[in-house]
Amino acid sequence: xxxxxxxxxxxxxxxxxxxxxxxxxxxxxxxxxxxxxxxxxxxxxxxxxxxxxxxxxxxxxxxxxxxxxxxxxxxxxxxxxxxxxxxxxxxxxxxxxxxxxxxxxxxxxxxxx
Numbered sequence: 001x002x003x004x005x006x007x008x009x010x011x012x013x014x015x016x017x018x019x020x021x022x023x024x025x026x027x028x029x030x031x032x033x034x035x036x037x038x039x040x041x042x043x044x045x046x047x048x049x050x051x052x053x054x055x056x057x058x059x060x061x062x063x064x065x066x067x068x069x070x071x072x073x074x075x076x077x078x079x080x081x082x083x084x085x086x087x088x089x090x091x092x093x094x095x096x097x098x099x100x101x102x103x104x105x106x107x108x109x110x111x112x113x
Contacts, residue, residue, distance in 0.1 A: 011054070018054065021046060025055025 013021060020042050021034075028034035031048040038044050038051070073081065 012050070013054070017042070017044060018058070020044075021051055022055050022058040025051045026059065031055075 024034040024037045031052045034051045035048045
């Protein structure tokens with residue numbers, strides 16, 4: 001049941017509270033300060049040690065996700081990397097040169113000379 005909710009069996013928090021614990025642990029200057037912040041803002045008493053453990057655990061999982069994405073990106077061919085990054089090549093009608101084109105903003109990227 002807990003795996004369906006998005007938390008592990010040994011996690012004492014709901015998914016929403018775990019997000020708050022990890023966020024305050026990452027944003028606060030110390031884990032005792034994060035305890036005070038959670039108590040004031042979420043009205044939940046969590047020890048500094050639990051905040052530290054779960055913040056580090058969530059952070060380690062996030063780092064592993066980012067590293068896996070980076071490895072998958074590095075294995076792509078150069079054209080696939082550009083497609084995935086949101087760029088495509090456009091031929092200039094007047095001069096025949098290729099220009100980079102940002103799909104999200106719609107702004108052309110001029111080639112460097």
